[in-house]
Amino acid sequence: MKKWLKFSISLFLIGILVFQLTACTNQNSSPKVKKLEKVRLSEVTRSIFYAPEYVAFAKGFFKSEGLDVELTTAFGGDKTMTTLLSGGADIALVGSETSIYVYARGSSDPVINFAQLTQTDGTFLVSRNKLDNFTWDQLKGKTYLGQRVGGMPQMVGEFVLKNHGIDPKTDLHLIQNIDFANIPNAFASGTGDFVQLFEPTASIFEKTGKGHIVASFGTESGHVPYTTFMAKQSFMKEKKNVVVKFTKAIYKAQQWVKTHKADEIATAIQPFFKDSDVKLIETVVDRYKSQGSFATDPILDEQEWNNLQNIMKEAGELPKQVSHKTLVNTAIAESVKK
Numbered sequence: 001m002k003k004w005l006k007f008s009i010s011l012f013l014i015g016i017l018v019f020q021l022t023a024c025t026n027q028n029s030s031p032k033v034k035k036l037e038k039v040r041l042s043e044v045t046r047s048i049f050y051a052p053e054y055v056a057f058a059k060g061f062f063k064s065e066g067l068d069v070e071l072t073t074a075f076g077g078d079k080t081m082t083t084l085l086s087g088g089a090d091i092a093l094v095g096s097e098t099s100i101y102v103y104a105r106g107s108s109d110p111v112i113n114f115a116q117l118t119q120t121d122g123t124f125l126v127s128r129n130k131l132d133n134f135t136w137d138q139l140k141g142k143t144y145l146g147q148r149v150g151g152m153p154q155m156v157g158e159f160v161l162k163n164h165g166i167d168p169k170t171d172l173h174l175i176q177n178i179d180f181a182n183i184p185n186a187f188a189s190g191t192g193d194f195v196q197l198f199e200p201t202a203s204i205f206e207k208t209g210k211g212h213i214v215a216s217f218g219t220e221s222g223h224v225p226y227t228t229f230m231a232k233q234s235f236m237k238e239k240k241n242v243v244v245k246f247t248k249a250i251y252k253a254q255q256w257v258k259t260h261k262a263d264e265i266a267t268a269i270q271p272f273f274k275d276s277d278v279k280l281i282e283t284v285v286d287r288y289k290s291q292g293s294f295a296t297d298p299i300l301d302e303q304e305w306n307n308l309q310n311i312m313k314e315a316g317e318l319p320k321q322v323s324h325k326t327l328v329n330t331a332i333a334e335s336v337k338k
Contacts, residue, residue, distance in 0.1 A: 104319035120218035145192035
């Protein structure tokens with residue numbers, strides 16, 4: 001009996017030892033869970049114009065770089081920049097002109113542009129009446145519903161109008177006192193003969209007969225850093241690794257958009273536009289792709305930067321000339337592209 005007891009105890013102890021060794025082996029062999037680093041991103045508005053940004057989410061490019069990106073929409077350039085400057089966001093997607101405005105006010109922590117997303121204007125000229133043979137002089141004497149003073153849409157709009165011999169201040173009845181979010185509703189309710197609209201609103205208006213797209217400001221204005229990712233200089237220094245990873249993810253998304261068809265892109269980003277039909281999204285994506293609105297890499301070059309300031313100067317909104325190297329960091333984008 002004693003021998004049997006000793007034998008049983010020995011088996012029991014051996015069993016515990018085997019269990020512990022197995023548990024340790026399984027624990028060591030299991031892959032370590034990669035902890036994602038939190039990044040707060042504020043976008044100026046929700047728009048199909050920013051398709052590559054949403055592709056970076058949809059295809060997991062941010063996560064593959066070890067980032068957990070939290071996206072919020074500020075609805076307005078001034079609100080987006082306020083969110084960034086007040087510490088409510090780490091990175092902002094907004095027009096590059098806002099970084100110039102901040103710098104001109106003497107900021108001790110300037111905002112740096114590090115990755116370009118769109119490289120043309122994203123608005124379209126919409127007419128209330130169908131015009132089979134549109135010419136720009138047809139705007140003269142008409143009521144024109146424009147965008148916010150000092151914003152890129154309005155400045156590009158005025159730049160294009162002047163290039164076609166139209167003075168926005170004297171040749172048009174220009175309305176600019178309507179909030180950005182309410183411009184489509186104002187036009188739909190009967191205000192204005194022409195309006196400058198983003199997609200998908202322009203296509204929706206055309207589909208429902210509320211308006212007709214007659215021209216693209218993007219094709220008329222040339223390349224310009226219309227919307228870029230930017231961060232405060234302090235964040236760029238303290239979290240350079242995060243900025244590099246973020247830029248890598250954006251570049252992957254830009255290349256994905258470049259090599260995939262409009263219907264594939266539309267399907268990928270539809271979760272960000274749940275109230276929009278996928279066919280409508282496809283139409284908008286195709287229109288932006290065909291006019292080269294989506295940047296294919298994140299580099300904001302000096303020529304584009306100078307074009308931006310020329311447009312601002314022409315609109316009387318350039319507070320001071322700022323060199324490309326002062327507010328643009330291309331080193332990260334260039335290294336990512338390589």
